[in-house]
Amino acid sequence: MKIVCDENIPLVEPYFSAMGELFLYPGRDIRAEHVKDADVLLVRSITQVNKKLLEGSCVSFVGTATIGEDHIDKGYLSNAGISFSSAPGCNANSVAEYIVAALFDWWENPAIEKPVSCLDRLEIGIVGAGSVGSRVKELCNALGVSAVCYDPFKPEWAHNKLEDLCQADIVSFHTPLTKGGPHPTYHLADHDFLKELKPGALLLNSGRGAVVDNQALYQLLLNGQDLQVGLDVWENEPGISQELVDLCYLATPHIAGYSHDGKVAGTRMLYEALCQYLLLDCDVQLPDEAVQSNAPHPRKKGLASSIATCVRYAYSIRQDDAALRKLMKNTEGAAQRSQGFDSLRKTYRKRREFSCYKLEKKLLNGVEQEKLKSLGFAVV
Numbered sequence: 001m002k003i004v005c006d007e008n009i010p011l012v013e014p015y016f017s018a019m020g021e022l023f024l025y026p027g028r029d030i031r032a033e034h035v036k037d038a039d040v041l042l043v044r045s046i047t048q049v050n051k052k053l054l055e056g057s058c059v060s061f062v063g064t065a066t067i068g069e070d071h072i073d074k075g076y077l078s079n080a081g082i083s084f085s086s087a088p089g090c091n092a093n094s095v096a097e098y099i100v101a102a103l104f105d106w107w108e109n110p111a112i113e114k115p116v117s118c119l120d121r122l123e124i125g126i127v128g129a130g131s132v133g134s135r136v137k138e139l140c141n142a143l144g145v146s147a148v149c150y151d152p153f154k155p156e157w158a159h160n161k162l163e164d165l166c167q168a169d170i171v172s173f174h175t176p177l178t179k180g181g182p183h184p185t186y187h188l189a190d191h192d193f194l195k196e197l198k199p200g201a202l203l204l205n206s207g208r209g210a211v212v213d214n215q216a217l218y219q220l221l222l223n224g225q226d227l228q229v230g231l232d233v234w235e236n237e238p239g240i241s242q243e244l245v246d247l248c249y250l251a252t253p254h255i256a257g258y259s260h261d262g263k264v265a266g267t268r269m270l271y272e273a274l275c276q277y278l279l280l281d282c283d284v285q286l287p288d289e290a291v292q293s294n295a296p297h298p299r300k301k302g303l304a305s306s307i308a309t310c311v312r313y314a315y316s317i318r319q320d321d322a323a324l325r326k327l328m329k330n331t332e333g334a335a336q337r338s339q340g341f342d343s344l345r346k347t348y349r350k351r352r353e354f355s356c357y358k359l360e361k362k363l364l365n366g367v368e369q370e371k372l373k374s375l376g377f378a379v380v
Contacts, residue, residue, distance in 0.1 A: 002058075003040040004030065006047060008346050009065050010263045015271040015284055016042070028238075028342060035059055042270055043071075046237075046342075051076045061277050065266035067091060067131060067257070070177045070208065085273035089131040091262030093376070095206050096135040097354055098256035099172055100143070100375065101317040102230045104308040105250065106170075106202050112228060115169045115200045119304045120144030125165030127151070127188070128175035128207060129158035132257075136172060142374035143307070145170075152183045162188070166196040170204065177208035191216035199226040202249070206256035209233040214244055221247040232256040238341035242328045252320040253327075253344040261353045306368055310377060314357050 001020030005012050006027035016022060025034055027046040035041055035057045043049060045066045050073035054062075063085045064072060077084045106112060107119060116122055122145045126133045129151035137147045149158035150165055165171055175185045189205075189212040197203060205212045214235040221227065221244075230250030234240040237254060245251045264286075275282045327340040354376035361369055361379050373379045 001040065002038045003042065004035050004038040005042040006030070006044045006065075008044055009042060009267055009270075010260065011267050011286065012042070014286060015267055016274070018284075019274065019278070019280070026342070026346070032057070040274065045071055047071060049073060049077075051080075054080065054082065061085075061274060063087075063270040063273060065090070065263070065270050068176055068208065083277055085270060085277075087266035087269040090266035090269055091257030091259065092131040092135040093353055094259035094262035094351075095132045095174070095256045096139045097259070097311075097315060097376075098206055098232065098252075098317065099136050099204060100139050101311055101315045102204055102250055103140075103143075103145070103170065103202070104304075104311050105317055106228060106230075107304060108308050113200060115198060122146070122170065123148060123168045124170040124172060125150070125168030126158075127162070127165065127171065127173045127211075129154040130174065132207070133158075133172075133174040136174060139375060143371065151175075162193065163196070166193065167198050168201065169198065170202045171197060172204040173207045173211050175207050175211055177210055185211050187211070187213040187216075189213060189217075191220070194220055194227075195225065197225075197227055200228075202228045202230065204230045204232075204250075206232040209235045209237055209240075214241060218244045218247065238338040239334055240337075240341060242337070245325065245328050250317065250321050251324050252317070253324045253341050255320055255345060255348055255351075258345070258348050258351065259353050260350045261356070303367060303371065307371055307375070310357070310359065310372060311354075311375070314354050314377075315351060 002023065003016055003020045004023045007024035008027055013022060027044050030047050032053055035054060038057060038059050040061045041059050042063045044064065045068055048071050049062055059082060061083045062077060065087050067088055067090060069086050074084060124140050124145050124147050126136055126147055126149045129149050137149060140147050148160050148165060148168055150160050150162050151158035177186060178184050179186045191213060194217055218241065228249040231248050232252045233254050271284065272282050323344055327344060328337060331337045331340050355378060358378035358380050359372060369379050
């Protein structure tokens with residue numbers, strides 16, 4: 001059996017090599033000639049899987065090691081009799097931790113005037129209440145940050161109107177990219193929505209780039225709108241706008257969901273799905289990597305600063321911001337910047353989630369213990 005894979009899928013060889021012969025390619029470079037005689041295609045989010053890629057091929061199973069599926073033409077797969085599997089929820093915690101890191105980076109920045117005086121008076125507007133948005137809500141609520149949510153497909157707890165979110169202190173997008181249907185998300189955050197955001201608010205997008213109209217956002221920022229912006233996803237990736245990067249408070253190269261733990265979970269989910277499709281036992285057992293390292297204990301005054309210290313140690317979001325800005329500043333030409341953007345993702349460091357860091361209970365007060373445990377840290 002021939003299995004074509006995105007080379008950026010972690011642990012792909014130990015999981016799948018016993019099933020057949022593996023052929024690894026950069027995800028953006030996978031072409032029809034690569035899959036023509038393949039039986040299985042495994043991708044991440046940057047490979048467009050459609051009729052153009054698969055027509056006339058032998059592929060009978062397609063899997064994506066991601067939550068998002070907008071790069072997959074599922075209608076074509078269904079009509080062609082090709083089985084499909086994704087990895088729902090695999091990186092939800094990784095993205096939620098990214099949002100927490102962005103929140104604290106913004107909150108702890110003394111140069112920015114905040115719309116409220118205390119962390120637990122903040123309100124976050126969450127657009128999209130799927131596995132990622134739900135996890136973001138959980139972590140923010142654990143911090144005492146209230147959430148107002150919009151998702152027309154989740155009316156039970158996200159029944160607000162989109163415009164209701166404009167007065168939130170933070171607005172965070174977690175939707176797939178859709179251009180059709182009753183609730184398309186393409187340019188959901190358009191000029192009219194963006195200009196109504198609360199002065200001093202923090203706008204975050206870690207879902208899909210084109211959900212936010214990047215050109216409208218750029219014009220509003222250029223004209224001085226009082227808005228802090230953190231973008232992890234961009235229109236026209238990997239050919240992103242250097243001018244917009246320069247105006248963003250946080251700018252990262254589509255890595256919010258790139259924790260090592262989340263990516264490995266996605267690989268494992270694909271492995272189990274392919275085993276089920278092939279009627280095989282799932283017998284690959286990998287070493288437990290959840291070895292917890294000691295995190296520094298908070299020494300700053302105040303609960304928010306104490307939590308921020310631990311969050312920053314576990315995940316330095318500024319490291320990712322600096323890497324993208326350095327690339328955009330020091331690289332000449334659009335083609336080279338695009339290659340560099342993909343390279344930042346391909347060579348991304350082994351970022352572990354909060355659960356891989358432990359703190360000694362005796363060195364924390366009760367409230368610190370509760371908050372840090374609720375974020376996923378091991379308090380022992």
